Amino acid sequence: MRKVKGKDNQAEMALRRLLWAAGHRYRVHHPVPDLRRCSIDVAFPGRKVAVFVDGCFWHSCPDHGRTPKTNAGFWAAKLAHNAARDANVTWYLRHLGWTVLRFWTHCTAAEMYEVVAEALNG
Ligand SMILES: [Zn+2]
Numbered sequence: 001m002r003k004v005k006g007k008d009n010q011a012e013m014a015l016r017r018l019l020w021a022a023g024h025r026y027r028v029h030h031p032v033p034d035l036r037r038c039s040i041d042v043a044f045p046g047r048k049v050a051v052f053v054d055g056c057f058w059h060s061c062p063d064h065g066r067t068p069k070t071n072a073g074f075w076a077a078k079l080a081h082n083a084a085r086d087a088n089v090t091w092y093l094r095h096l097g098w099t100v101l102r103f104w105t106h107c108t109a110a111e112m113y114e115v116v117a118e119a120l121n122g
Contacts (some may be wrong), residue, residue, distance in 0.1 A: 011051035012041055014109035015116070022113075024120060026051075033096060038089050042116075049119050053105055053112070058082055061104045086108040 030043030056064035
């Protein structure tokens with residue numbers, strides 16, 4: 001998976017800081033098994049918990065996603081492709097027995113942390 005969403009986003013970094021401070025140890029950009037170009041933003045391979053923090057634009061957040069007016073056809077196809085790939089990765093990881101948690105970058109670190117911690121402790 002090309003890092004179309006750019007560098008580590010701030011929401012993801014804030015979540016990682018909370019997890020680390022709580023003693024959780026994770027891998028970043030952990031490869032998705034068998035899907036060479038896809039990676040998990042924050043992975044707990046031992047617990048099979050995968051966390052994705054998806055950018056609102058690139059992953060078409062229902063609140064903040066939009067299709068640019070310039071080259072609208074290209075962008076519509078591109079964003080639809082991203083959404084399909086996200087769904088495919090989620091499906092595949094769940095098929096392998098992973099718990100998949102997806103968040104938007106507009107979520108607060110505290111919100112995300114609560115859900116991730118519950119999955120890790122559950
Ligand atoms: Zn959003």
